[in-house]
Amino acid sequence: MNSNQLPQTDDSLAAELCSPLPPKRRLFDLSMNAIAFTLTGLALVPLVSVLWKIVGEGIGGLKPAMFTASVLDDGFGNAILGTLVMVGIAALISVPTGVMTGIFLSEIGSGTHIGRAVRFITSILTGVPSIVVGIFAYGVIVLITKQFSAIAGGFALAVIMLPVIVLTTEEALKLVPKSLRLGSAALGGTRFQTTFRVVVSAAIPAITTGVLLAIARAAGETAPLIFTSLFSLDWSQDINSPTASLSVLIFNFYNDPSPEKTRLIWTASLVLVGIVLLMSLLSRIVISKRNA
Numbered sequence: 001m002n003s004n005q006l007p008q009t010d011d012s013l014a015a016e017l018c019s020p021l022p023p024k025r026r027l028f029d030l031s032m033n034a035i036a037f038t039l040t041g042l043a044l045v046p047l048v049s050v051l052w053k054i055v056g057e058g059i060g061g062l063k064p065a066m067f068t069a070s071v072l073d074d075g076f077g078n079a080i081l082g083t084l085v086m087v088g089i090a091a092l093i094s095v096p097t098g099v100m101t102g103i104f105l106s107e108i109g110s111g112t113h114i115g116r117a118v119r120f121i122t123s124i125l126t127g128v129p130s131i132v133v134g135i136f137a138y139g140v141i142v143l144i145t146k147q148f149s150a151i152a153g154g155f156a157l158a159v160i161m162l163p164v165i166v167l168t169t170e171e172a173l174k175l176v177p178k179s180l181r182l183g184s185a186a187l188g189g190t191r192f193q194t195t196f197r198v199v200v201s202a203a204i205p206a207i208t209t210g211v212l213l214a215i216a217r218a219a220g221e222t223a224p225l226i227f228t229s230l231f232s233l234d235w236s237q238d239i240n241s242p243t244a245s246l247s248v249l250i251f252n253f254y255n256d257p258s259p260e261k262t263r264l265i266w267t268a269s270l271v272l273v274g275i276v277l278l279m280s281l282l283s284r285i286v287i288s289k290r291n292a
Helices: 011-020 023-061 075-108 114-125 132-146 150-174 180-187 190-217 221-229 246-253 259-291
Strands: none
Touching: 023 259, 075 114, 075 150, 075 190, 075 246, 075 259, 114 150, 132 150, 132 221, 150 190, 150 221, 180 190, 190 259, 221 246, 246 259
16 A cells, blocks of 8 residues: 555654644634624624614613603603504414414425415415505505504504414424424324423424514504504594504604603604613523523
8 A cells, every 4th residue: 555545644644634724724714704804893883873873862861750651641651562562463463373384385285285385475476565464454454454453553563473373383393303392292192282292392482482473563563553553643443543653753753853752752763762662672681591
């Protein structure tokens, strides 16, 4: 055997692994790291700028009384309540429907024509502009009931949340190891018991994360609520009447020349960003507990 074809000894392999990289490879590595850090910094500039502007303009006008007063009294308590009510209605509609659809796509309809069709429609729904969803909810709810309402707004937000929850649930269930399914079947578990007691239970943290992210997205939507819940300067009487929301409040008063209203919309923007940030933090906490 030729000496050049002899296998390398452990000592020679260790020496090769511990030897420094050639100058060209080190230069390439440093260049790629520099480009990555530069592009990351550029991506963070808009985000930091927006947060800096909102916090700088809104923190000065933040007062506890604003959380309990309506827009008529230079507060936004009714807008916060309206946002929470409509997001709650949307969650009641979209979470059960989305989770069950995700379970169907992952555990029952996987590989079937119906499953592929449902997944295709859901994927298309994720790209539908929110203003189109608002027009759809207007035609389905507002034109039939002849009134703007929190129910119509919640329905529009549910349509926006639904595809996010469906696809997140499906992917979460696919990440559950097949060994859990086989173990449950080996112990005599039925398909129903395996799906809901084993698979879904193991995927609950990831499903919860998807639900929280969908809620965070819905809380900041404006266009669908303009067509469905409209707005109210005072506290709404019930969920069948026009309802205020933080996003529509900001939209309605952003061009108002009054200094009080300008301060109000900056403060409302800060509160809305805080709500979205809270939802994102909760999702990260859920993920960290899942990985612990």
